[in-house]
Amino acid sequence: MEPYIDAHCHVWTPDVGRYPLARSFTVDQMQPPSFTAEELLAICRPSGVGRVNLIQMSYYEFDNSYLLDCIAQYPDRFVGTAIVDPLGPDPAAAMRALAPRGVRAFRIQPHYSKRGLADWLAPEGYQAMFAEAARSQQVLSCLIDPEGLREVDRLCRQFPETPVVIDHMARIGVDGTIRDADVQALCDLAQHPRVYVKVGAFYALGKKQPPYLDLAPLIRRVLQAYGSRRLMWESDCPFQVVQHTYDDSIALIRDRLDFLSDDDRDWLLTRTAQRLLFTT
Secondary structure, eight states: OOSEEEEEEEOBOSOTTTSOOOTTOOGGGOSSSOBOHHHHHHHHGGGTEEEEEEEOOGGGTTOOHHHHHHHHHOTTTEEEEEOOOTTSSOHHHHHHHHGGGTEEEEEEOHHHHTSOGGGTTOSHHHHHHHHHHHHHOOEEEEOOOGGGHHHHHHHHHHOTTSOEEEGGGGGTTTTSOOOHHHHHHHHHGGGSTTEEEEEEOGGGSTTOOTTOGGGHHHHHHHHHHHOGGGEEEEOOBTGGGTTSOHHHHHHIIIIIOTTOOHHHHHIIIIIHHHHHHSOO
16 A cells, blocks of 8 residues: 555545535535545546545535544545534533544544634533543544634643644645744644644645745744654645645655655654654
């Protein structure tokens, strides 16, 4: 099997009869119209990526059916990051129920708590999820901007055993500007030993153009703060391949950053995700 692991890809299917969209989405919003598990594998395997952490797509909201079916069909290649409703009756029970089905993580974000960034982790459901993750060692994966990091810090102090991942380097530079204060806020979270960072979504950050070398100073600071054993590479497909290529993304880590040692690359491209997401 190909050696590398992609820590973050989305999949969906045009078969909305079998896998209906959430009420807040329409078929026209599915762009591209199709990105199935098979389409993903056809893109990632030529670049040496044999395993992927699938992220539940927002089109389906809390119905993880397609994600679960992809994992069941390709159990040697996929694990999953599901979404459960933090305002639902028992989100911790939902986490436990999904664990035997290849779900290793759960996406959390302010949108689902229906609160502002200042207290987005305040709902009791998110408190219950942090407590359950501390027990089960399932991962909580945060889709947030830098303004949401303070709440993560608060919960990490309350639940120090909970494994937490920050997606897309906290989307620093999504508006084209990489601010030192934002980078420092992300690096400050490294004081919590169970916090990890996904390094990727390069197509959406900074100058948003391959070979993405403008992101090198950001990645270097994150590496210095966390060490390579708490970093993992992600493509954020299919959005990575709308205008750029899959290899554009992995090549930045695999080939281009001269401050990465061979050991750093090994952890970023394989071993961190293997240990955190693929080892039960």
